[in-house]
Amino acid sequence: MLPRNFLVFLLLIFTFHLPPLISAENTTFDFPFFTVRNLTLLGDSYFKNGVIGLTREIGVPSSSSGSIIYNNPIHFFDQESNITASFSTSFSFSVKNVNPSSFGDGLTFFLSPDNQTLGSPGGYLGLVNSSELTKNRFLAIEFDTKLDAQFNDPNENHVGLDINALTSIKTADALLQDIDLKSGNLITAWIDYKNDLRVLNVFLSYSSLKPPTPLLSVAFDLSGYLKEDMFVGFSASTEGSTEVHLIENWSFKTFGFLPVRPKSHPHNVSDSSVTIISDVPVSNSTNKHHKGLGLGLGIAGPAFFFVVLAVFGYVSVKKWKYMRIENGLKAEILTGPREFSYKELYAATRGFHSSRIIGRGAFGNVYKAIFVSSGAVAAVKRSKHSREGKIEFLAELSIVACLRHKNLVQLQGWCAEKDELLLVYDFMPNGSLDKVLHPEPETGILLTWSHRQNIAIGLASVLAYLHQECEQQVIHRDIKTSNIMLDGSFNPRLGDFGLARLMDHDKSPVSTLTAGTMGYLAPEYLQYGKATVKTDVFSYGVVILEVACGRRPIERELSSQKMVNLVDWVWGLHGQGRITEAADKRLNGDFKEEEMRKLLLVGLRCAHPDSAERPSIRRVVQILNNEADPIAVPKMKPSLTFSCSLTVEDIVSDDEERKTTA
Ligand SMILES: *[C@@H]1O[C@H](CO)[C@@H](O)[C@H](O)[C@H]1NC(C)=O
Ligand SMILES: *[C@@H]1O[C@H](CO)[C@@H](O)[C@H](O)[C@H]1NC(C)=O
Ligand SMILES: *[C@@H]1O[C@H](CO)[C@@H](O)[C@H](O)[C@H]1NC(C)=O
Ligand SMILES: *[C@@H]1O[C@H](CO)[C@@H](O)[C@H](O)[C@H]1NC(C)=O
Ligand SMILES: *[C@@H]1O[C@H](CO)[C@@H](O)[C@H](O)[C@H]1NC(C)=O
Ligand SMILES: *[C@@H]1O[C@H](CO)[C@@H](O)[C@H](O)[C@H]1NC(C)=O
Ligand SMILES: *[C@@H]1O[C@H](CO)[C@@H](O)[C@H](O)[C@H]1NC(C)=O
Ligand SMILES: *[C@@H]1O[C@H](CO)[C@@H](O)[C@H](O)[C@H]1NC(C)=O
Secondary structure (H helix, E strand, O other): OOOHHHHHHHHHHHHOOOOOOOOOOOOEEEEOOOOOOOEEEEEOOEEEOOEEEOOOOOOOOEEEEEEEEEOOOEEOEEOOOOEEOEEEEEEEEEEEEOOOOOOOOEEEEEEEOOOOOOOOOHHHOOOOEOOEOOOOOOEEEEEEOOOOHHHOOOOOOEEEEEEOOOOOOEEEEHHHHOOOOOOOOOEEEEEEEEOOOOEEEEEEEOOOOOOOOOOEEEEOOOOOOOOOEEEEEEEEEEEEEOEEEEEEEEEEEEEOOOOOOOOOOOOOOOHHHHHHHHOOOOOOOHHHHHHHHHHHHHHHOHHHHHHHHHHHHHHHHHHHHHHHHHHHHHHHHHHOOEEOOHHHHHHHOOOOOHHHEEEEEOOEEEEEEEOOOOOOEEEEEEEEOOHHHHHHHHHHHHHHOOOOOOOEOOEEEEEEEOOEEEEEEEOOOOOEHHHHHOOOOOOOOOOOHHHHHHHHHHHHHHHHHHHHHOOOOOOOOOOOHHHEEEOOOOOEEEOOOOOHHHHOOOOOOHHHOOHHHHOOOOHHHHHHOOOOHHHHHHHHHHHHHHHHHOOOOEEEOOOOOOEEEHHHHHHHHHHOOOHHHHOOHHHOOOOOHHHHHHHHHHHHHHOOOOHHHOOOHHHHHHHHOOOOOOOOOOOOOOOOOOOOOOOHHHHOOOOOHHHHOO
């Protein structure tokens, strides 16, 4: 039986003589909050609790640029009808300065033919590439918080219309309507362009009520710049400042496209059928409906059927799509990390009782948490934080929270209350690789060769994910066996990704060194303190040598009491053509010699003193999966000369310290 409103719908269609075939549709979308869905993040932009941050959010001045772009292209022009759409958008944003004297540079809303629009930091507003000024094409409204003489800015608090360049076509001082763009308050902006009037208006308000008069009104014909397919988004930049640019919500629509008639119509629907169907009163009984329908079918024939099918299809596809999106969003909310309350974690760890401590690190203790209500078990990392540490922590958290890989210790949630930072992770029953590889009394589990190979491959694949595959590149900085956990099946799970650094954010990398970390750090990291993907590759190389040999990266030789560096030791054996003798003696030769040789050589190559000679982690994955040929390793470890006299042996003064890094 057909629903009544469907019949009304049919009537409407038939009154228009022909089903309208639309060649260009008006677009509408609305983001009451943001998720990764339908948006592309470029540069330093990120999501945090449903809000978009466009530039890095840290307490120290930095130069940064980022943009976000709505994934689907939007039609602004219809060739067939020669119509340019009008558009209207509104969004709420805030610009605040962690340090009020450190402001700049501002944000823009832009339309561009390119879905990869990202520009340089500083006065370029994340929109223009400083080395190729004409590369990015755009039509933008800037909300500029810095006076840039280069672009004829009037002051450090203005709104302007920019086309393909940052020198505005027209600007307006936001103070004219008592708006201070960088006050930190939530500001709502409305941008309207009416193509028939050729006028663009920008309204700003601290409230959600649109003011009666626009702040900026530009009489300008944009039709030459509004192309058939355009992308819309936001960009922002900082230049050695602490300015934070956040977008809270966004709605957008185009309008003005007319419903168009199809060019040809093979099936004519006669006017008589329309009249007959229209004669059937809609509010009448079902029987009558059937009668009317029967009449319509008889007269309109195949065209009628076609429309019925099309409409049904349209309605159900739409409904299905809607349900799918809704379910997807729900899943995202349910599975993502969440904020825990301090009370909840306090109860689950029996008040952070010492009997619940399962690890100790430089940052603080790790506790086993048992949630009484659900019976779930988790690991909780606890550390103190300062005020400024918290902001940095939350910014980094928003990146880490989006990471998903089977070889990562999954973050379940966090808590930042009472001057403490608490991180809740999946509980790993087999503890850390460090503990399994070097058990204190020589007892317990022995990792087999296939376990070890699995660890090497799993670790390489999660690093490839962090370095190259996830939305925002993550450099781990602290890869060592004590940060690698083993799940119930001895699969490796990398922990502490990116956050380790934040736990002791106010210390320089070298000052936080313990002997346990030392052996994993690349020479250039020790020298310049700068972490890169290649410093991660170095640490990975050391870890897999440790896994293959069962020896610590720096070990005191029993006979001579001399400190032995694992990389040097394996390289020495390689030079003598007996590299496989480095294999862990506890394996009792229970491995394929070729495979052992390959793993050790990959380890050496990754631990090459010259960062340029280390392979990318993706290459490592391919080599270990036999998809690429191994890379040759020189017989002699190449030496790297430093300008400073500090050597590895000088820094490692106390190898007892390593035991404190859990
Ligand atoms: C996301 O994109 C899909 C099509 O890819 C679209 O149907 C949906 O409406 C979009 N969602 C939003 C919020 O724009
Ligand atoms: C399209 O419309 C513009 C004005 O809106 C007009 O100048 C132009 O000649 C039209 N082009 C065609 C092909 O009709
Ligand atoms: C950009 O647009 C092109 C063509 O419209 C599309 O093939 C490509 O996947 C888009 N890239 C992104 C990152 O959305
Ligand atoms: C600017 O353009 C150059 C060359 O196309 C490119 O390598 C660089 O990444 C661009 N810079 C930004 C910030 O997009
Ligand atoms: C965005 O949020 C603000 C404040 O909650 C609200 O006033 C405004 O109407 C919202 N705008 C959109 C487009 O959702
Ligand atoms: C687009 O919006 C206009 C209102 O400006 C409306 O008259 C028109 O029917 C819409 N076109 C389509 C194809 O929905
Ligand atoms: C359809 O109708 C048009 C005008 O209404 C007429 O010119 C055409 O011949 C008709 N085509 C058929 C197949 O009846
Ligand atoms: C149903 O249709 C009859 C004529 O067929 C009409 O007299 C009657 O008023 C209609 N009922 C309603 C509720 O409109």
